[in-house]
Amino acid sequence: SQTIHQWPATLVQPVGSPLSLECTVEGTSNPNLYWYRQAAGRGLQLLFYSVGIGQISSEVPQNLSASRPQDRQFILSSKKLLLSDSGFYLCAWRGTGGNTIYFGEGSWLTVV
Amino acid sequence: GDSVTQMEGPVTLSEEAFLTINCTYTATGYPSLFWYVQYPGEGLQLLLKATKADDKGSNKGFEATYRKETTSFHLEKGSVQVSDSAVYFCALSLSGNTPLVFGKGTRLSVIA
Numbered sequence: 001s002q003t004i005h006q007w008p009a010t011l012v013q014p015v016g017s018p019l020s021l022e023c024t025v026e027g028t029s030n031p032n033l034y035w036y037r038q039a040a041g042r043g044l045q046l047l048f049y050s051v052g053i054g055q056i057s058s059e060v061p062q063n064l065s066a067s068r069p070q071d072r073q074f075i076l077s078s079k080k081l082l083l084s085d086s087g088f089y090l091c092a093w094r095g096t097g098g099n100t101i102y103f104g105e106g107s108w109l110t111v112v
Numbered sequence: 113g114d115s116v117t118q119m120e121g122p123v124t125l126s127e128e129a130f131l132t133i134n135c136t137y138t139a140t141g142y143p144s145l146f147w148y149v150q151y152p153g154e155g156l157q158l159l160l161k162a163t164k165a166d167d168k169g170s171n172k173g174f175e176a177t178y179r180k181e182t183t184s185f186h187l188e189k190g191s192v193q194v195s196d197s198a199v200y201f202c203a204l205s206l207s208g209n210t211p212l213v214f215g216k217g218t219r220l221s222v223i224a
Contacts, residue, residue: 032209043216044156044201051209059211090155094212099144099163099205101212103155 002027006091006104013111019064019078021107023091026072031093033074034101035066038088050074086111114139118202118215125192125222133187133218135176135202143204145169145178145185146212150199159187159200192222 006023013019025031035047046059048066056066063082067075074091091104119134137143144163148156160169165180174189185202202215 032211034211044214046211049209049211092156099207100146100158100161101205102158103148106155 021076034092036090116215121219131189146203148201
């Protein structure tokens with residue numbers, strides 16, 4: 001069966017520090033991968049999605065970036081965090097040709 | 113563009129009350145429709161889905177019927193429990209690699 005993991009689950013980072021959130025999917029090949037953000041009390045915002053290695057589509061211009069170095073690995077990064085980057089970050093995947101996406105457990109980021 | 117509109121919360125109900133959360137959509141094609149649930153502090157979980165008109169998705173006592181004529185996918189449950197307290201997201205998916213489109217979420221609180 002397919003599983004998705006993301007880490008770390010919780011982190012507190014100072015303003016201006018770098019960020020790296022990692023997500024991996026197991027049990028499937030060539031999935032579509034997504035990063036969403038959920039600010040406190042708000043809905044889901046799609047940040048990035050990827051249909052293949054090295055292919056990244058950005059939905060919202062900001063100081064975040066994403067990379068897909070391997071088929072089932074998706075990384076969210078920032079060189080310098082802002083206070084407004086605080087939120088709940090969710091990685092998700094969808095199988096090729098599938099219509100359902102499945103979410104990871106989420107990562108809580110607090111920028112102080 | 114494609115969009116999902118769901119009723120704004122929060123919705124507060126007493127235990128065993130009937131629940132309806134409205135969801136309507138706008139799409140250029142024939143989407144699949146979903147309800148996801150997010151329990152406090154967790155990622156999103158697929159609750160139910162329907163892939164074509166008149167299909168009924170059901171799970172854990174929740175139901176939703178894909179109504180093409182009214183472009184709706186309202187979520188219902190006959191008798192809610194305290195454990196149903198969560199945020200509920202309606203979403204649509206079109207074919208291909210396009211990301212899911214989510215509504216803004218509806219927070220449900222069930223009190224004993």
